[in-house]
Amino acid sequence: MDHRPERTASFHRRGVARALMLVLMMAVLPIAALAASNGQASGQGNAAKAPVGITVTLSPSSRTVDQGQSTTFTVSATSTGGFTGPVTFTTTGLPAGASASIAPSSVSLTSGGTAQATLTVGTATTTPVAKTDFTVKAGNGTIVSNAAPGQLQVLEVKRNFGVTGSVNGLLAPGVSRSVELQISNSGNKGIAVTNLSVAISQVVRTPAAIAANLPCSAADYKLTQYAGAYPLTVEPGVRTLSALGVPESGWPRITMYDTPQLQDGCKGATIQLTYSGTGQGN
Known part of the structure; x- marks a missing residue:
């Protein structure tokens, strides 16, 4: 087949x-x-x-304030991912005795837009003296922003006190004299003095020196500032440097220069000194 x-x-x-x-x-x-x-x-x-959400920033990131005073920050909220609508702010982490208020308390965001508010932080006289980190957030329902960091530094309240002084002895060319300071604390709490200074405000010649046109000025003198230890703890009342245990070697000093020029204009002259200082409450 x-x-x-x-x-x-x-x-x-x-x-x-x-x-x-x-x-x-x-x-x-x-x-x-x-x-x-x-x-x-x-x-x-x-x-x-980008995901729908809110981004928050704080400016400046840090502020310093005295106890009992207040300070402000600028809070900026920005829409991301097309978010639109109102947002409210919350602040957490402030120290004891401090309070926060934000104005306006609510802002409305458009898609991609930014809105700002002012954060005011107030402190009490009892707020701890320290640096404290805190955060600010913005939210709308289940949508919550990042935690924008901030820092608040609280300082002790500065106290008012008086400072006077007296020169121990008379001046002459080439002679140096110590200046005894007195610190007056009129409050009912101690003060920690952290700075003392002396300055020559005026030299007043005698009428005879003025009539004879004999010169004398602050340029004829030299001032050496307080060189003792800080802080000086001053309890209520009046305290001198010697009473506070400061040796005379640490007191301010005034010296009259011994110059080649005639210095008869400084005979009998009066030197006016001004005193200043700073301190904080204990």
Whole structure:
């Protein structure tokens, strides 16, 4: 029997199958490439989109205030990811005795917009003397901002006190005299004095020196400032440097220069001194 027609028919069927497979592959490849392209575009779009939220900043980041006084910060709230709507502020972490108020208490944000408010921090006379970190947030329902950091440094209240002095002895060319200071604390609590200074405000010549046109001025004298230890603890009342245990070597001193020029104009002259100082309550 002759089988050649069967082999010819079988070859023909295999050829059709291969041709059909090739056509299917050509049809599928563009679709797969398009799907891959669409997937990349979709992923890039999702990565570029910021989450809906609020960002808060505080300016300046740190303030210094005396006990019992108040200070202010500027709070800025910015919309991210297209957020819109009102937000309210909260402050946490302030020291004992301190209080916070924000005006306005609520601001309205547009998409991508920024709004500002003023944070006023008040302290009490009992607020601890220290540096304290605190935070400010803004929120709307379940949407809460970052915690913007801030710092408040509270200082002791400075006390008022008086300072006077007297020169121990008379001056002459080349002579130096110590100046005894007296510190008057009129309050009912002790003061920690942290600075004392003396200055020459005026030199008053005698009428005879003025009539004879004999000069004398502050340039004829030299002042050496207080060189004792700080702080000086001064209880209520009047205390001298000697009563406070400061040795005379640490007192201020005034010296009259011995110059080649005639200094008769300084005979009998009166030197007016001014005194100043700073201190804090104990």
